[in-house]
Amino acid sequence: MAVLEAVAADTANPVAADVRLPVPGRKTFSPRARQEALVFLTLALPNLLLIALFTYRPLLSNIYYSTLDWTLGSVDATVVGWGNYVEFFHSGDAGSVLGTTAVFTVATVGGAMVLGLLVAVALNQQIPGRTLARSAVFAPYVLSGVGVGMVWLFIFDPVYGVLSWVLRGVGLASPQWINDPALALVMVILVFVWKNLGYCAIVYLAGLQSLPHDVMEAATLDGAGPLRRFYFVVLPLLSPTTFFLLITSTLSSLQAFDIIKIMTPTGNGTGTLIFEAYLQAFGAYNRAGYSAAISVVLFVLLLIMTGLQLRFVERKVHYA
Amino acid sequence: MSRIINRRNFLTVTGLGLGSVALAACGGPSTGGNVPAAMNTDWAKVTPAAKITFMSSHPGKSADIEAALIADFEAANPGIKVELITGGANYEEVAQKFQTSQAGNNVPDVVVASDVWWFRYALAETVMPLDELLAVVGDKSAGFNATLFGDYKYTDKHWAVPYARSTPLFYYNKDHFAAAGLPDRAPATWEEFALWAPKIQAANAGNKGYQHAYQYPALAGYAGWTLQNVLWGQGGGWSKEWEITANSEASIKAMTWVQESITKDKWAGVSSKDAVSDMSAGAVSATVSSTGDLVGTLEAAKTAKMNIGVGFLPGGSVSASPVCPTGGAGLVIAAKTSPERQLAAAKFVSFITNAANTARFSAATGYMPVRDDADMTAVLATTPQIQLALDQLKVTRSQDYARVFLPGADLEMANAAAKIMNEKADVATSLGELQEKLESIYTKTVQPKLKD
Numbered sequence: 001m002a003v004l005e006a007v008a009a010d011t012a013n014p015v016a017a018d019v020r021l022p023v024p025g026r027k028t029f030s031p032r033a034r035q036e037a038l039v040f041l042t043l044a045l046p047n048l049l050l051i052a053l054f055t056y057r058p059l060l061s062n063i064y065y066s067t068l069d070w071t072l073g074s075v076d077a078t079v080v081g082w083g084n085y086v087e088f089f090h091s092g093d094a095g096s097v098l099g100t101t102a103v104f105t106v107a108t109v110g111g112a113m114v115l116g117l118l119v120a121v122a123l124n125q126q127i128p129g130r131t132l133a134r135s136a137v138f139a140p141y142v143l144s145g146v147g148v149g150m151v152w153l154f155i156f157d158p159v160y161g162v163l164s165w166v167l168r169g170v171g172l173a174s175p176q177w178i179n180d181p182a183l184a185l186v187m188v189i190l191v192f193v194w195k196n197l198g199y200c201a202i203v204y205l206a207g208l209q210s211l212p213h214d215v216m217e218a219a220t221l222d223g224a225g226p227l228r229r230f231y232f233v234v235l236p237l238l239s240p241t242t243f244f245l246l247i248t249s250t251l252s253s254l255q256a257f258d259i260i261k262i263m264t265p266t267g268n269g270t271g272t273l274i275f276e277a278y279l280q281a282f283g284a285y286n287r288a289g290y291s292a293a294i295s296v297v298l299f300v301l302l303l304i305m306t307g308l309q310l311r312f313v314e315r316k317v318h319y320a
Numbered sequence: 321m322s323r324i325i326n327r328r329n330f331l332t333v334t335g336l337g338l339g340s341v342a343l344a345a346c347g348g349p350s351t352g353g354n355v356p357a358a359m360n361t362d363w364a365k366v367t368p369a370a371k372i373t374f375m376s377s378h379p380g381k382s383a384d385i386e387a388a389l390i391a392d393f394e395a396a397n398p399g400i401k402v403e404l405i406t407g408g409a410n411y412e413e414v415a416q417k418f419q420t421s422q423a424g425n426n427v428p429d430v431v432v433a434s435d436v437w438w439f440r441y442a443l444a445e446t447v448m449p450l451d452e453l454l455a456v457v458g459d460k461s462a463g464f465n466a467t468l469f470g471d472y473k474y475t476d477k478h479w480a481v482p483y484a485r486s487t488p489l490f491y492y493n494k495d496h497f498a499a500a501g502l503p504d505r506a507p508a509t510w511e512e513f514a515l516w517a518p519k520i521q522a523a524n525a526g527n528k529g530y531q532h533a534y535q536y537p538a539l540a541g542y543a544g545w546t547l548q549n550v551l552w553g554q555g556g557g558w559s560k561e562w563e564i565t566a567n568s569e570a571s572i573k574a575m576t577w578v579q580e581s582i583t584k585d586k587w588a589g590v591s592s593k594d595a596v597s598d599m600s601a602g603a604v605s606a607t608v609s610s611t612g613d614l615v616g617t618l619e620a621a622k623t624a625k626m627n628i629g630v631g632f633l634p635g636g637s638v639s640a641s642p643v644c645p646t647g648g649a650g651l652v653i654a655a656k657t658s659p660e661r662q663l664a665a666a667k668f669v670s671f672i673t674n675a676a677n678t679a680r681f682s683a684a685t686g687y688m689p690v691r692d693d694a695d696m697t698a699v700l701a702t703t704p705q706i707q708l709a710l711d712q713l714k715v716t717r718s719q720d721y722a723r724v725f726l727p728g729a730d731l732e733m734a735n736a737a738a739k740i741m742n743e744k745a746d747v748a749t750s751l752g753e754l755q756e757k758l759e760s761i762y763t764k765t766v767q768p769k770l771k772d
Binding site for chain 2: 061064065068070071072073074075076077078079153156157158159160168176177178179180181264265266268279282283284285286287
């Protein structure tokens, strides 16, 4: 305010008269700020354009397609508005698809994180061959899901699979892993957990190795045994890692496709949201609009899950 | 931090929103009903393109023979090159690629289309009727086997030509049958096989890894096709033209018989992946599979020193014949290309399905020759079992509309079969649910698009 009064009082001064008064509600940028903005745009714009073209445009297109009754490959379509969404939620499919998605996600995220933590604790000990063991544990994570699915399919095959051979050796018949829908879901969960276990283990291992030693020593001096130290000290200190893994693993499980597709081509018993979206458009029915609506439901679900995790789970996280 | 919504911000957000929606709407299907009508082409003024593409899944391990046929075509037509594209491992993967390619401008010219895909293409008009084009390139389409060519007829036009056409065959392990004291032949009816099965199972139960006298093919691999035979034999079916009959009394009876063979009589199982492989491994004594597996299976059996026999599909208590469905794949020509490419494609299609080349293709794979005037003498000299497929072709029956013309019907049939055969579900209830789903598919996705 003092500046404005000074400027107003000095209107006779030509230099001062040239100063423009700031307009309320309108920002002004210094030459330096403009230059920085230019550099920012030069560096970021190509990437932003690529993201807009290959991520956001397909996303918006998908939302638009979800409002159409459109047969894949056909050049014409009919606008149906919310029709595809109404049909999905009123059909018997929604319940089973969402249920299968929930079971698959909870089992794979829970399984991979719990087992990953146990493996990380084991790999954090001074044991012979530790480096080799770490590599072996992490290796499945970088393998192709298609390859993993095919190999495990051979293992589970009830006629000439390795598992069947082992079971026959002890006088047992192989369960119908592939044909029985309930067992098929168990089968793909086991394989998905096996594949992603290494990821959780390595991230937990990094978390374990960065724990402050003084806290652990203090707990030991206070008489806490290994189990009490693990439960009351290690787990809370690992909570940022757990939170990170919870978000990334949940997103990964909700988008799991390759292993399910290879091991159970018809999705009988293993029809998750993303698999149903595939089946509706490409796998069987050619209903591209309906499939797009299912994809949007998945997108919203992912958004809600991430939002809930950020809103509620992060409160429990202790940052050392 | 709070933000004031002023005129500038409002206009910016509104503009971005509208722009996004407009951008999203670009490139998709037309929703205004203003699809351009097909142009009439004066083929006499069209010169064949210099290069076309052929998308195939190489059915029956036919990659080598397809490459050889292409080489011969290029030699006979020096101005035209054909690029062979592997579109996937099966018909479904090829179909996915062909359909998604419609969104762009790089559409394959000639595509392998199975019995369940060509009709969808014809409805969507992504392929073109071939009668006129075949006449232009001088192909006497009358030479095609009438049943096989007739399978592709819709609105008085043929939308594909037969290529890798097959029927199911009854495959059996001769040694297992001999061990049970049975004749060296396929059973005449399923009822006869039901009498044989306990003997076969008892005689071979001591074999390492032995499981069942009969193995139903994997349900993921076209259950609707392989079960068609059992349904027809008992007087049932998936449909009678557009009337769905999946839960008719006869169909329920047929599928109950199937269920009991697995759960009650316990002489049959269901393959998890490939029934022919199960049989080759000695785990089962008989199965049903495509003629397209014939040559490969016989070669594998020879290597394994196993005696494999083949026979007609068994009949049923109501109908002994015809109970064998046609199947396999034909060739379609894409509509979304230039007349020059379509003309070159027609020349190619005509060439690889001509009498001499269909015989060569048949010899390499076991698929049936698609022309009546194909000389099969040399082929039969090396693989006499193909004669059986040729004989059976005379008593084939086109598949039920529900299986081949309803999108997703095959999957629904496989899922219903899984409930009945694997989960021991109530047959009438499962087929009732299937009936509803098939009727829904017909009403929603096919009926509105049907033309007279």
